[in-house]
Amino acid sequence: MDEAAPRTRAIVTAATRPALPPHIKLRHDAGRGKWLVLAPERVFEPDEIAVAVLKLCDGARTVDDIAGELAKEYNAPKQEIVADIVSMLQDLADKGVVKA
């Protein structure tokens, strides 16, 4: 019945279309000069790469699409980026931060 708390573990692959659920907020905090992810009773500090990925997690793009865009932007091999993103998003999905 609910999307925020899947009753089976979601496995992230290159074909996954990740999204941030409405109660997870990616926000730039001017006072602290950094990006933050606000979650229930938790605050996460994404680094520059993670912010770039999370901004593209719109439920429409696949992990592969996101990696493609970042490969161009960072001039890095796409396959490496896919592996990196899959691992990062799996960790965040397990913490309930990303909907996979």
Add this chain to the structure above:
Amino acid sequence: MNEIAPTHVKEATVTMDAGEMRCDSASAPEQVDITCARAPIGLLAELTHRCPLQCPYCSNPLELERVNTELSTEEWQKVMRQAAQLGILQIHLSGGEPTVRRDLEEIVKTAADTGLYTNLITAAVLLTRERLQKLKEAGLDHVQISIQDVDTAADNADRIAGYKGGSAKKKLVAGWVRELGLPLTINAPIHRHNIKNVEAIIDYAVELGAGRVEIAHVQYYAWALKNRAALMPAREDFMTAAKATEKARERLKGVIVIDMVVPDYYAKFPKPCMGGWGRGIINVTPQGRVLPCHAAESIKGLEFDNVRDKPLGEIWLYGSAFQKYRGTSWMKEPCRSCPRREIDFGGCRCQAFALTGDAANTDPACSLSPMHSEWAQVAEVESHLPSPEFIHRRPGGASPKPAMEKTPAPTEV
């Protein structure tokens, strides 16, 4: 991009190095170094001490504040705006039972409008579906419901809370929360009357649709300290429960996040209470007093500022109660030279005060405290004696006055 991926996202659960904090000129005295302190991440807003439940481990003080002294709607709204300005990120709307306040929606709306992440911490028994809907519309981000036991042990749950039908109502409300698409956390305070059900409680949280469950082993302050002999679990039961929690964490990975609060009587090191005094959390009582921790008023001699008199940011930075135990310079030995001094901050000041008479002493939960072995014995002894009756949480309940004193004093004729 060649690091191991999860390190791209660091977790800052309670404390965070805020670097520079925001402070507008109106909220800070002139010519102050506003980089000297960190803005708190979270504000615990105890909107009221009124509550229909009577849980014997309640973290509210033994002397409960009265309804006619509570902050007004406008005053709470001002607190929310000042909190956002200060750089606070999350508001935990708590009590007592926050839903007894009819203006909860207005307070939530102001908090949400200023960009604060709003978390309702509720016993749920007073909520209706319509009210939840209104709270959601006001901008509520997250709901946390406390439970006393699983639904198949509803009698036990209702006995602990001192509220008939509570368990069934909580289940109903949890369903509404999920139907409305709000994220849900289940908080389960654990003690000797439900510790054997820990695994079942976790499964029940999954059944209720929670994304997160807190297995909150009771911390022995306030009402819980008063009821310690009735609540303290045996060490072997705690170990079994801890193992069950670990197993469930593996089994339910990606299904539910399981957080556990360890009872410090059975921990190796003292807990870094509040993540360090005056470091990550700020607490406002129903009357508006601003505390570094919800139990701080138990420490005699501390003076607390009130949001009715001073802006929140000024109190956080300069309030004497916050300055008193902030950082490490107040420490005595063995804390002062301890390599863990900035990890656990000498444990809990309230516990140090309650058990040693001086809040600057090492928390007896630490093995380096001269009182440690005596203290550790307490749990061992009390947990193996038959449980005394609960002293239920209610106004005046902690020290019932003898009938004689209730007789009005004779007036002069």
